[in-house]
Amino acid sequence: MIDSDRARSVFENLLKNAVESAGDGNPQVEVRITNDKRGFVHVYVMDRGEGIRGSDAKKIFDPFFTTKIHGSGIGLSISQQFVKARGGHIRLYSRDGGGTVAEVILPKSIHALKPKEKEPS
Numbered sequence: 001m002i003d004s005d006r007a008r009s010v011f012e013n014l015l016k017n018a019v020e021s022a023g024d025g026n027p028q029v030e031v032r033i034t035n036d037k038r039g040f041v042h043v044y045v046m047d048r049g050e051g052i053r054g055s056d057a058k059k060i061f062d063p064f065f066t067t068k069i070h071g072s073g074i075g076l077s078i079s080q081q082f083v084k085a086r087g088g089h090i091r092l093y094s095r096d097g098g099g100t101v102a103e104v105i106l107p108k109s110i111h112a113l114k115p116k117e118k119e120p121s
Contacts, residue, residue: 006082013075014045014102020068021049021100028099039108040088048099052092060092 019027028048035041052060056067061080066073080090088106095101 010079010082010104011043011045013079014104017075018045018047018049018100018102021047021051023049035108040105041108043104043106045102045104046095046099048095048097051094051098051100057092061090 015029015031018029022028030044030046032044032046033041034044053067061076062073063077064073076090076092083090083104083106086106088104091101091103091105093101093103
């Protein structure tokens with residue numbers, strides 16, 4: 001079981017990045033979920049934004065690396081750590097026709113998310 005709040009923050013971060021990549025334009029974001037034969041779930045967050053510059057590709061998961069004016073550069077780094085700690089991977093790559101694909105790959109065995117327990121008042 002994994003902490004649903006942290007898992008949610010991974011996908012919120014990816015969706016926020018996808019929407020922001022459109023700039024002032026009309027964001028076009030698509031989400032697709034598939035299963036593979038090896039026991040993994042793949043979640044794709046796809047946008048039609050600027051895409052990933054070649055020079056940024058190797059640094060995209062580095063802590064404090066950002067291409068945003070007001071970004072902190074920790075969202076993708078923390079997301080990657082969370083997913084890796086659960087036996088998964090995050091990949092970001094350019095999309096045919098422009099834009100970016102963020103692919104989160106997680107073992108099916110952790111698909112049941114455990115809600116964060118509330119502390120007693």
